[in-house]
Amino acid sequence: MPPTETLFLESTTRITKDPIHSFMDFQVWDFPGQIDFFDPTFDFDNIFGEHGALIWVLDAQDEYLEALSKLHATIIQLQRNYPMINIEVFIHKVDGLSDDYKIDTQRDIVQRTQDELSDAGFDNVQISYHLTSIYDHSIFEAFSKVIQKLIPQLGTLENLLNVLCSNSGIEKAFLFDVLSKIYIATDSSPVDVQSYEICSDYIDVIVDISEIYGYSRSPNRQLIDASQPPQSAGPLSNGEEETSPEASSIIRLQNGMVLYLREINKYLALICLMRKESIEKQGLVDYNVQVFQNALEKVFEMRGA
Numbered sequence: 507m508p509p510t511e512t513l514f515l516e517s518t519t520r521i522t523k524d525p526i527h528s529f530m531d532f533q534v535w536d537f538p539g540q541i542d543f544f545d546p547t548f549d550f551d552n553i554f555g556e557h558g559a560l561i562w563v564l565d566a567q568d569e570y571l572e573a574l575s576k577l578h579a580t581i582i583q584l585q586r587n588y589p590m591i592n593i594e595v596f597i598h599k600v601d602g603l604s605d606d607y608k609i610d611t612q613r614d615i616v617q618r619t620q621d622e623l624s625d626a627g628f629d630n631v632q633i634s635y636h637l638t639s640i641y642d643h644s645i646f647e648a649f650s651k652v653i654q655k656l657i658p659q660l661g662t663l664e665n666l667l668n669v670l671c672s673n674s675g676i677e678k679a680f681l682f683d684v685l686s687k688i689y690i691a692t693d694s695s696p697v698d699v700q701s702y703e704i705c706s707d708y709i710d711v712i713v714d715i716s717e718i719y720g721y722s723r724s725p726n727r728q729l730i731d732a733s734q735p736p737q738s739a740g741p742l743s744n745g746e747e748e749t750s751p752e753a754s755s756i757i758r759l760q761n762g763m764v765l766y767l768r769e770i771n772k773y774l775a776l777i778c779l780m781r782k783e784s785i786e787k788q789g790l791v792d793y794n795v796q797v798f799q800n801a802l803e804k805v806f807e808m809r810g811a
């Protein structure tokens with residue numbers, strides 16, 4: 507949904523559950539802001555007993571002290587009953603704030619939270635804070651980090667991406683869930699926002715091209731319907747779908763970098779950022795990506811087994 511359309515969203519009046527079917531099925535539950543978690547009619551155990559992460563959204567452009575004290579009370583309750591739930595605080599709508607003010611706001615929220623929790627006897631609660639906005643990629647990046655913590659195989663995925671990068675001259679590799687643009691894993695080099703943004707934009711380009719030039723494919727292979735760049739496997743007829751390689755695409759950027767995309771399966775795409783010299787050995791890169799893809803299949807097979 508484009509940010510401008512969010513202006514017309516209706517207010518949330520009850521808990522709404524959005525199932526997300528992807529490489530991992532999960533549900534996002536949206537709670538109305540005015541809900542009272544401590545009301546006796548609110549079934550705290552039934553709701554939080556099943557959750558992996560609590561995302562608490564604070565409006566950084568508004569007065570947040572009341573929402574913050576509700577957050578503190580909720581964390582204390584969770585620590586007593588469900589300490590395994592990840593607590594993620596989105597300091598949201600930071601697009602309206604100057605850089606200095608953003609940092610000050612985050613510092614204030616962190617400090618107040620630490621003080622409040624330590625007064626209640628909880629000194630080492632792990633809480634992640636994310637500065638977010640719908641007007642840039644920060645909301646997707648924050649959500650990516652939340653989801654990554656819920657993936658049991660994250661360490662294995664990271665290792666596989668590290669091996670792929672070091673053997674193929676790749677500077678940064680992301681494994682993206684194409685529809686949500688969440689990246690589920692990346693290699694262990696630091697993520698810089700520009701790399702993430704350009705890879706995320708690249709997905710938009712590929713999805714747009716697919717919508718125009720795409721063709722019908724088997725349900726197992728239909729996420730990126732078709733990108734037919736020079737390097738791709740060539741046009742597929744309907745009868746060939748099961749045996750044809752996945753979609754792939756390469757874009758050369760003016761600054762000498764290259765973006766390499768390979769569809770991994772129904773949901774996932776690998777996007778790599780590398781220098782143009784590395785793609786001169788494209789056979790090697792393609793081969794290593796294939797090995798990575800096979801390894802990934804095994805990782806997810808084992809999970810399903």
Ligand SMILES: Nc1nc2c(ncn2[C@@H]2O[C@H](COP(=O)(O)OP(=O)(O)OP(=O)(O)O)[C@@H](O)[C@H]2O)c(=O)[nH]1
Nearest residue numbers: 512513515516517518538539599601638639640641
């Ligand atoms: N400036 C700015 N506005 C935002 C951002 N995110 C949401 N908004 C605006 O905030 C308003 C409320 O958005 P909602 O998503 O309905 O907020 P909510 O807190 O879920 O509200 P309820 O549904 O009532 O619980 C909308 O007009 C959005 O356009 C943001 O990152 N920056």
